Amino acid sequence: MKTLKEIKCGETVIVTKLSGTGPVKRRIMDMGITKGTEIFIRKVAPLGDPIEVKVRGYELSLRKEDAQMIEVE
Amino acid sequence: MSIKIALAGNPNCGKTTLFNALTGSNQFVGNWPGVTVEKKEGKLKGHKDITIVDLPGIYSLSPYTLEEVVARNYLINEKPDAIINIVDGTNIERNLYLSTQLMELxxxxxxxxxxxxVVHKSGDKIYINxxxxxxxxxxxxxxxxxxxxxxxASEKAVKLAKEKNKSIPIHEFTPVLESVLNSVEAKIGFDVSEEQRRFFAIxxxxxxxxxxxQMKQVPNIEEEINYIENEMDDDTESIITNERYLYISSIIKDCYKKTNKEKMSVSDKIDKIVTNRFLALPIFALVMFGVxxxxxxxxxxxxxxWANDGVFGDGWNLFGLAIPSIPSIFESLLNAVGCVEWLKGLIIDGIVAGVGAVLGFVPQMLILFLFLAFLEACGYMARVAFIMDRLFRKFGLSGKSFIPMLIGTGCGVPGIMASRTIENDRDRKMTIMTTTFIPCTAKLPIIALIAGALFNGxxxxxxxxxxxxxxxxxxSGIILKKTKMFTGNPAPFVMELPAYHMPTFGNVMRSMWERGWSFIKKAGTVILLSTIVIWFSQNFGYSNGSFGMVDDMNDSILALFGGIIAPIFTPxxxxxxxxxxxxxxxLIAKENVVGTFGVLYGFxxxxxxxxxxxxxLAKSxxxxxxxSFLVFNLLCAPCFAAIGAIKREMNNAKWFWFAIGYQTGLAYIVSLCIYQIGTLITTRHFGFGTVVAFIIVAAFLYMLFKPNKDGTTHQLKRNIKLQKQKI
Structure with missing residues (x-):
């Protein structure tokens, strides 16, 4: 079981599960990261965090700490 | 018949452009009551009875961000006659998510x-029917x-508003969720109107x-929640979000055709360079240097x-034509009518100087706002947050806080106003409170004075x-982050990086002017009033046994007042x-400190x-x-202009006073510690003050290294509550 945090740049993954609760989870889901969504990891910020991903055809940035809540395969 | 139409949509979808196109110059910009979220209203071009309300840009109607709460409260309580839901055709999937929620209202x-x-140009197709x-x-x-x-679009909205046809959401969730929603809907009391029942049920x-x-009667729906959470193995909030996106995915195939999938857009190409791992920071430094x-x-x-020394100083030149300054125009005018001395003083040194203090900042501020508006509109500002986030978030600040602080080294007033670009409320407040700690150019004379007089330069x-x-x-960032004022829902940093695009001239100019004007209007009164009060107390007092205007500041009310409160600064x-x-x-302007010393010492x-x-000074x-005096003046409440800017940006009396109080309080204790502990080291004098200083240092260190419980406890409590509900 991997989380989005561990995925390298340039890979494409599918979301299997979202852990956590509350505002952060809701926000991640509101932005379109839901079960079965395809995510392309585009790049990492110059200081190593946050990351930039492509999801549902647009660019989204999120912190690694929050990416940990997203389980992928 | 007057009609209200609300404009709703995601951030970066062109909502502002549409609003400007619909209303033209007929706009009113203000704030939503009690919050710093901007509220814009305007009349539809050519229709005096049709008001367009521009809602804040939002992704959802969740209860977690200020903008979302403001928008949905307006939609539920004010019930506009129609909604124009603006959707970005180049990013339709995520945009439709908000639409499914708007449809339920x-x-x-x-x-x-x-x-x-843009969609046509790229060859993609959207089947609107x-x-x-x-x-x-x-x-x-x-x-x-x-x-x-x-x-x-506007005609259709007006027509719908007049017909009063309620839109009925056609989209449906999975049958099991629908049946649960039906049973919840049935339990809702009659205080909720028919058309809002589905929204409230959800x-x-x-x-x-x-x-x-907000509901008068809250039905008990624990049974339904437990049932659906067991059935679908998730919490209800996630179930519904999931269902919305599932519905969108199911319809998007028939409505939207993408042609060239793999081609890199211009925006992608720009982004590849601008946020490149190695180039991002140099480019960022270059842009910041430029600004x-x-x-x-x-x-x-x-x-x-030009504004301070020319228009409000000694006059200026326009193509060789000498134009006298505003104070001198007033002076000759007042002399001509034979105005009494004290009134002349009040008008020129009090009111005109006060207005000058406000307006003097405006030209520079407009230049800065022009840059900010451009950086925001073209999409670079979001990248600034992306690049700098890691550095700033540890101190409870946003990556975008870099800009206010950088500008703050020049002048704190535009610095504070630059915090506008930070969306997150807590990050913005923290930035407003701390920006003026950076020495601005007006504080440099104080530094030069102290360094020259006592430290041999x-x-x-x-x-x-x-x-x-x-x-x-x-x-401050680390400590305040842990205080009650800044706790609450942890704000996630899940941010869209919008596609780069060239902003329109009109939009950039409009944004620049709106911000400049709001400074003049809201900060102006504070600055003007306080300048007049200080002028009065500086120039009036008791001399020769009677109250009146005094020539020597030593006799003024201010001197008297200074004498009374001076003991506070003895420690x-x-x-x-x-x-x-x-x-x-x-407080009028930091560089006045030097001038005042000069006057008080008889120069x-x-x-x-x-x-x-x-x-x-070296003798006294x-x-x-x-x-200690230097540090106090650097950290304490900034000048009135900056205080006015803080008031404007906080837009809340409690937060405003908290900010000013915190700054002055911090200045006091830091100066106290420097003086007391410094005295202990240099003279080995140990007194009550030393004890206090050590207690402050200890408390300070404790606050600094105390683990931050905020976000985690909040989540833990929620988890426990959820588990209890399940049991």
């Missing part, structure tokens, strides 16, 4: 698909930028506390000098001032009335660094008390 919806020119059928609302293709289709199921508190150089150093200085005094400023920001090492009065006049005029009074202060 029981208000007629017209969907305006924007950026259709299909979309209209699947969503159950009217759909119009528009390009807000080119002005196509907007008339049709919010009840989502356990949305903000909506629950700083133009807005603060070169053009900005010229503009400020030692090289380290000025850098130490900046070091203390940065340290104050970092420590800081400078409890004499002259230093106190100097610090107070520093008519002193150089900027006050070199004439160095010897006198020790190196320690002087340094």
């Amino acid at each position: 029981g208000i007629p919806v017209v969907m305006a698909i924007n950026m259709m020119d 299909e979309l209209s059928k699947k969503l159950g609302c009217e759909v119009v293709e528009i390009s807000a930028l080119k002005g196509t289709g907007i008339k049709e 919010k009840l199921l989502e356990k949305d506390e903000k909506i629950l508190s 700083y150089y133009v807005a603060v150093t070169s053009v900005g200085t010229i503009a400020t000098d 030692a090289w380290w005094v000025a850098p130490s001032a900046y070091f203390i400023g940065v340290l104050a920001i970092v420590c 800081l090492g400078w409890g004499n009335w002259k230093s106190t009065v100097a610090a107070i006049t520093g 008519q005029e002193v150089a900027e660094n006050g070199s004439e009074i160095w010897a006198t 202060m020790t190196t320690l008390s002087a340094y």
